[in-house]
Amino acid sequence: MSEENARRRVTVHDVARAAGVSLATVDRVLNGRPGVRAATAEKVDEAIARLGFSRDLNASLMARARDLRVSFFIPDSSNEFMDRLAEAVGARAAQASADRIHILTHRVRALDAGDLARALNGLAAQSCDCAVIVPSEEPEIIAAVDAATRRGIVVMTLVSDLPGSGRRHFIGIDNAAAGRTAASLLGRFLPQGGKVAVIAGSLHLRDHIERFEGFSGIAGGEFPLLCLVGPLEGHDEAEATESVVSALLARHPDLAGIYNLGAGNAGLVAALEKSGRARQVRVIAHELTAPTRAGLNSGAIDVVLDQNPDGEIREAIAAARTLALATARPVVTDPIEIGIFLRDNLR
Amino acid sequence: MSEENARRRVTVHDVARAAGVSLATVDRVLNGRPGVRAATAEKVDEAIARLGFSRDLNASLMARARDLRVSFFIPDSSNEFMDRLAEAVGARAAQASADRIHILTHRVRALDAGDLARALNGLAAQSCDCAVIVPSEEPEIIAAVDAATRRGIVVMTLVSDLPGSGRRHFIGIDNAAAGRTAASLLGRFLPQGGKVAVIAGSLHLRDHIERFEGFSGIAGGEFPLLCLVGPLEGHDEAEATESVVSALLARHPDLAGIYNLGAGNAGLVAALEKSGRARQVRVIAHELTAPTRAGLNSGAIDVVLDQNPDGEIREAIAAARTLALATARPVVTDPIEIGIFLRDNLR
DNA sequence: TAGGTCATGAGGCACGTACCTCATTTTTGG
């Protein structure tokens, strides 16, 4: 029922004995140092597998002269969500430091693939073990990721994935599921049906496309009474979003719902308030930020879908720890759940 | 922008030097060993505070002969949620073991305060550093918690809190917020208003009372078109819940919504299906389990509020680590968010 | 003041790994 016989930890000494080699050789294999014949290395690997040896990360970090260095590259001032991400990194830094993980935050120019690529290319393996980036899907960035990987830097993607690159892990939500959830909520909010508008930041962003596809799949399939308007583009920015929404409200006096799957929510709320139709239109937006919180509290926004930046950073650091020290081990990360917030469960 | 000068870690050596005492004395103070005059201990404490020393938990665990031992006491077979909790504990055990935390799971008889109290009283500080319990609010249990605390065992509460006891930390959701959220969703699902029934497991359980109060506060205050029926008691059990719901549906042919804030959801779904009114009544339930998943998939249940047992266990272990080794330090835990699940964002 | 108790200091070994040096063995190429 409860007590397992606590058997002794498997150490490098055991591996050395089992493989019939010395500690020094095991050490060379484990840390990828040169001077080991392939046949010998294989004996060691076999012993590691047979014994189920797994290096003690804490002892390992303690023995190293330097802490594990993890660099976060967060887009700068593009929107409040990125600021939340950067704050979350800062908040975890102290705690990580106690566990011998040294966190660096770099802000890079948003929507500037060249800037991120340059930053990655400037990273030396001597000064960084793991890089965490929020990429857009550009060949320039894929190339930089692959180059960094070849230099021995573990690269992970955050929020938005970069398939086809050498990135070792992705941490973020399932954006199609987010879109489906929005549709499903709006469908239930509007049992009589009605016109529902979708606003995206840009139809060139992977996250946004996935959200839109998830939304329209469910809205079209399960809620035939809903009538889709859009998608319109608000460019993730308050002013542009406000004018788009204002025009939208003017053109459709019977608009029943809005799903803004991008940013620019301050503009969304402003347009709703100015039209006098806030609280008459059911509204779903993304990411808990100052404008969306205000919208929830005033009732202009009904639901906010959130991707929990704190949790993302926590998992990113945990994954970095595993990846950077236990290379080639499968990484298991707690999935990031889509947070659904109403005024009533605001944190 | 990025690079802080990585200053050296503050160690016990620094503390000893700063306090003008020897390493041995610092060690005695840190580990509560006897043989230190109050005045000397104070010098050490002062130096610790001045230098901002914080013991290296990993080095500490490595130096100890034994791992940190954390015992979870989970109610047995009362409902599927508790099984999920126990599973989550098991799933974390391997990972925790790599960090020198030894997890034990004990199942205790559900709804049997005496059994949990006995188990706690049988715990020796020599074999357990931290106990995590899911308590009901009984004097017997409060006494056992206090006794364990006096014996030097850190006690934490999970899912349901035990204020007024010596428990060092509580990990769980805000149940009043959960109730408010349910009301707010149902209110939006039923813009025309209608009869809404509330079913609890028992009105003697703290969680359930808090959920009901949150629900009725919002339902009565913000959605005056809703008409509350109940609360009824389903005793957290499928058969009793089924008969309660069947009677409810028979008596109210115009019932528009149901909020089951307790367990027994298999009975809830069965009653809905048998009545032929599944999918006509808006239904909100608690905890993602086999019956609620089935209900979401069939459409019998619209929304499930979930308290994320995996996250709870993760935070419990993290808190145990902090509490058991860095006594008297404020514990910071990531808040457990209320998960809101529709068919469309099921994990 | 002698004998005792208590407080403190000094130092060592252990935990599991990293990383270094220096011997010694094995392999390889000509």
Next chain:
DNA sequence: CCAAAAATGAGGTACGTGCCTCATGACCTA
């Protein structure tokens, strides 16, 4: 087959803390 090169072994120190022993010094009490 010999010399050079490569592979391997042996063993040390370090990381920061826990825990142990032993010696020394201070203080108290009869």
